[in-house]
Amino acid sequence: MKEIRVFAPASVANVACGFDIFGFALDEPGDEIAVKLVKEPGVRIVRISGDEGVLPLDPRKNTAGVGVLKLLEHLKSEVGVEIELHKKMPMGSGLGSSAASAAGSLFAVNALLGSPLSPKELIAFAMEAEKEACGSAHADNVAAALLGGFVLIRSYDPLDVVQIPVRAELHCAVLHPKIEIRTEMARKILKNEISLSQLVVQSANAAGLIAGLLQGDLALIAKCLKDVVVEPVRAALIPHFYDIQKAALENGALGCSISGSGPSIFAIAKDRNEAAQIGYAMKEEALRNGLDCDLYLSSINQKGPKVL
Ligand code: HSE
Numbered sequence: 055m056k057e058i059r060v061f062a063p064a065s066v067a068n069v070a071c072g073f074d075i076f077g078f079a080l081d082e083p084g085d086e087i088a089v090k091l092v093k094e095p096g097v098r099i100v101r102i103s104g105d106e107g108v109l110p111l112d113p114r115k116n117t118a119g120v121g122v123l124k125l126l127e128h129l130k131s132e133v134g135v136e137i138e139l140h141k142k143m144p145m146g147s148g149l150g151s152s153a154a155s156a157a158g159s160l161f162a163v164n165a166l167l168g169s170p171l172s173p174k175e176l177i178a179f180a181m182e183a184e185k186e187a188c189g190s191a192h193a194d195n196v197a198a199a200l201l202g203g204f205v206l207i208r209s210y211d212p213l214d215v216v217q218i219p220v221r222a223e224l225h226c227a228v229l230h231p232k233i234e235i236r237t238e239m240a241r242k243i244l245k246n247e248i249s250l251s252q253l254v255v256q257s258a259n260a261a262g263l264i265a266g267l268l269q270g271d272l273a274l275i276a277k278c279l280k281d282v283v284v285e286p287v288r289a290a291l292i293p294h295f296y297d298i299q300k301a302a303l304e305n306g307a308l309g310c311s312i313s314g315s316g317p318s319i320f321a322i323a324k325d326r327n328e329a330a331q332i333g334y335a336m337k338e339e340a341l342r343n344g345l346d347c348d349l350y351l352s353s354i355n356q357k358g359p360k361v362l
């Protein structure tokens with residue numbers, strides 16, 4: 055096999071109470087990435103579409119290239135790689151756009167080389183790409199995008215990623231307000247310290263959410279989808295965030311918070327119909343307030359990247 059075309063999913067990071075440690079992948083949207091092995095050594099990004107001309111072709115500056123460069127260095131491989139990146143999801147949206155590009159190109163190159171590494175082993179290379187994109191090597195988006203399902207980053211040093219089996223058919227509505235928030239900036243505004251009482255509430259909810267997911271206990275999941283640390287700071291970056299969150303909760307969402315560093319807002323629902331109803335209510339509230347937006351409805355993606 056010399057060529058492959060893959061889909062890599064968007065992801066919701068933090069999931070309310072798990073800043074930098076929780077994430078899950080979506081079935082849609084996502085990126086499409088075509089990779090070809092060629093004779094001339096080196097990594098080249100030969101075409102990008104859907105980015106309105108903003109992403110660099112330089113593989114050292116584009117997340118689709120950074121991870122692959124690191125992977126080939128690690129494997130001491132001299133192969134030549136040509137990458138086509140088709141952005142099919144909004145950038146700067148809090149939906150893990152840079153992570154999807156990194157995960158997709160790594161998955162594709164690894165597959166073309168005969169899968170020398172496992173998807174879990176690819177996470178560290180995708181984190182290097184995140185570092186290039188926003189100055190921070192967080193793993194919550196890339197781990198979800200590479201592994202699918204719900205992930206917990208149990209430790210960063212050493213990296214330890216735990217896949218959490220979800221015993222419920224959860225669905226998700228994601229509202230993407232059409233404003234851009236740069237992750238780097240959205241991280242800089244966070245405080246470096248939190249109070250002991252915030253620690254107690256946040257860690258209790260994080261532990262409770264994992265228990266709720268493992269047991270398929272929707273009432274427990276709903277009680278725990280709360281963020282007392284990051285959401286109160288970042289909400290100020292998203293016009294009408296609390297109105298939209300209220301609309302989601304009043305329409306039956308188990309929980310609603312900021313997706314990653316925003317501006318996207320996710321709501322979790324117990325089935326697809328409810329997710330749709332919640333999503334339409336969120337969208338209506340946003341539009342009523344003059345906030346242009348897109349709506350995505352998705353179940354939790356269980357597979358991560360897939361070959362097209
Ligand atoms: N955990 C990261 C953050 C995700 O919230 O900054 C960025 O998408």
